[in-house]
Amino acid sequence: MLRTSILFVALAILAPLITFIPRLLLPRSFTTTTFTTTFTTTMSPPAYSKELHVAQLAVQRAAILTKRVFHEKAKGTVDKNDKSPVTIGDFGAQALIIAALRHNFPDDAIVAEEEAAQLREDANLKATIWDLVRDTRLNDPDAEATLGGPVRDADHMLELLDQGNSPGGAQGRIWAIDPIDGTKGFLRGGQYAVCLGLMQDGDVKVGVLGCPNLPVDDQAPLTADIGSNQTDEGHGVLFSAVQGHGATSRALTAGALAESKPISMRSVDGSSLADATFCESVEAGHSAHGDQAAIAEKLGITKPSVRMDSQAKYGSIARGAGDIYLRLPVKATYQEKIWDHAAGDLIVREAGGQVTDIHGKRLDFSVGRTLANNKGVVAAPAASHPKVLSVVQEVLNAKL
């Protein structure tokens, strides 16, 4: 009897200590929900895991729509005020992505490239886009439910399209959407990308790029040619990154997410640049081909540049299919748009690269809808970036 009482008293004294000491020893990311009774622990989910999952599925669903338009002869092209083209694919993809974001993160701000004004004035255009949006869904019911299911009606589609009008800035959570990046490539039958990034207080935290015309194989040689059969299996890649967690690639599917693989840039340092492959825009109006050729020559690069539209260039160097992406300004007045770089900038840096402007400044996503504080883009493996940047500056200074 006495022994039993002593045991009970000892247990009463020790029990709180037994539950308290492990809490002191565990990192803060562990939650000890039922610790006192069962001693089981659960890890908190990794940062931005829901945002990443929704972004990947949203890009995948939007890419189903853009692929349908890509394979049609008439892509419903209209000219925007700035004379750049926009297609029914751009509008439809943007509406679907915003619908998914609104369903999951109703309080977040959105900076998106397109707006609904032209659709409000053109009933046929609105109806054509609505037909596409209404009929596009992921073939996995759980994945589709995650995105909130179909858009309600054509008028709601217009309201969604116009919700990408945030001025951007340095505060809070802001998504950046380019529903079709490289519209000229899309129209030409070349590369294009569906792009989505999340910024928190001006810093890119999540980046997703859907590239329907890139080969799935990370090792496939970098080429501007997308192959004769564009519907081939073996094409379509989804690149992703979360700040501090690396970058991945996976096959782009029409339903649930495929398995991912980590990606990294090739290790090219300042002394091995002769073997590097550099890529640049197809459009001579978007970056200075002449300056870029002079830089490549000074770096001792012998291979010709690979010309490719869109942020597919960022994805391609991030997975080591190429090494360097140069985007030197053609016009001093052009301001790059945040939706043209947010996802790619993070994916390259998380894969072991460095991305700066021609002055060596990191791209600054905190100053509005454009990269007003930057000029041009220089992206390269981190070890060779200082060398590449010094040659960029040498060539540009020689022109002054």
Ligand SMILES: Nc1ncnc2c1ncn2[C@@H]1O[C@H](COP(=O)(O)O)[C@@H](O)[C@H]1OP(=O)(O)O
């Ligand atoms: N004058 C310009 N200088 C640089 N980029 C431009 C210019 N005009 C449009 N762009 C944008 O450049 C990006 C394409 O670049 P790339 O040449 O690397 O494919 C697109 O986002 C395109 O917009 P859009 O999204 O409307 O296609």
Ligand SMILES: [Mg+2]
């Ligand atoms: Mg455009």
Ligand SMILES: [Mg+2]
């Ligand atoms: Mg773009």
Ligand SMILES: [Mg+2]
């Ligand atoms: Mg675009």
